[in-house]
Amino acid sequence: MTMKCETAHESIALAVYGELADDQRHQLEQHLTECDDCRRELEGVQALVKAMSLLPVEEPSANLVARTRLRLEEALDAMPRGGWVLRFSQQFSQGVNRLRSAPVAASALLIAGLTAGGYGGYRAGAHVHDAAQASLIMQAGQAKDGTDDGSDNGAANDPDNRTAGSRTAQIANVSSIVQEPGSKKVEVRYNRLVPESIRGSLADPDIQQLLLIGAQNRVNSDVRGNSVGLLAIGCRAGQCSDSAVRNALMVSLLYDNSPGVRLEALQGLQPYVGDDTKVRDAVLQSLMNDPDARVRTQAIGLLEPVQADSSVREVLHTIAAQDDNPQIRDVSQQVLNQVQQVQ
């Protein structure tokens, strides 16, 4: 036997359709000379092929072609202009393809989470800010009232009768006026806003509070920079056991527009990298994402006490491989090498 009948049957089907390789065809021919079964199989397949001619393939009628072309054209006309649709769908699918790589998606998620968290933090901070400012103003006002009352006590017993002259400067706006019925008395509600200044040591909680507010000054970056710088100095001196200050520094580190302010914040956080995991994560975050090379370099130095930490090593690996700045790549590689030697 030159080949098995099973194989021959398969070959026959292929041979009939001209899809058999020449060598296999030769084998089949050999086999057919000596196998009646397979010859009958061949006849069977040939008969099938012939029978199929009863279902001829017909050319579509001119009518059908014209009709379909017209229908297609109408549908295409109804579609929005091809140019930008095509380009948009192209770009979209390319974008999706690029995004498809899991690491990118993961880091995008991380960034989204941090942004949301940061924004939440900012909002909460803003509330605290408003409240703090309000209470400071209140306190300042009360303190003034106290001294005023003290000196005025002898002159006028009724505080309502005090001359408004000294106050007009402090009135920001009038919020409501109500006349008491049947009398000439009027109740005026007004808000006061007084520019104040306060002197004190850096350790003074009031000063700290003001510096925290100053660190969130969106308008004036000098105020922000000075506040953060002073808070940072306080922290380096070990004076900020208060987590609010640390939080403020972390927010500045991650979200401040000015690289100088971010650098100050980074320096202030230095003593806490070892113990506070939140601080460490913020520094890692800044190392990964900060656009300014100085901040990133400083961040690498800051991580020294926690170099052996696996999350830190991971980030350093990433930085050593991917940072745009060759120097930073070198430095992080050196740090990694040191860590490996130590271990």
Added chain:
Amino acid sequence: MPADALRFASPFSGPSTAGSSAKIQSSRGMTIDPQARASETELIREAQQGSRAAFDALVRQYDQAVLRLALHLTGSEQDAEDIHQEAFLKAYRYLGNFRFECSFYTWIYRIVTNLCLDLLRRRKSRREDQAVMIDASGEEMDLLNNVSDERASANPDRELSRKVLGERIRAALEQLTPRERMVFELKHFQGLKLRTIGEMLHTTEETAKNTLFRATRKLRANLAELR
């Protein structure tokens, strides 16, 4: 008589007598000369940049072949029309994704065969839902023998029986799985190479070969059952 048995060529040129013009046309689509290919590439690029005229020209190059395939496969002008419409709308929408990794011919056929397979699958599940046997006539005849003898006997009912036989063959084809039906259609009726078919159906030539073999086997069994 081995000499007789080995005449592969003559019998299998048989089925194409009816569809020979179709085969030549469709293969012309595949082996276009370099110049035509270059101009087709040009057309595709223009269409990708949003030129409707270029896309229309592409449609005209392929729409008859698409209709022919869909018409024969579905046996219904309405279905063929729908497939034609859907296929070219899809091509228009996704032309930007065409990266010249395969020929445009293969790409457009891929879209068409996918749509056809969907249709066949829908039909099949509908038929199974109905659970109705199509085998209505009680007529007894050996289809395969009948066809073989057809030319010799001068049968007065020849036209009628041709029609009946055609119906039977369609019924036998409908017993195939959609994929077997598709491979058989592309190979037997449209005369494509199994390698191209594999490419269109996202599979290997080897799998296409096996599918074709299974299809012929089932068809013979089905046609014998119809006696």
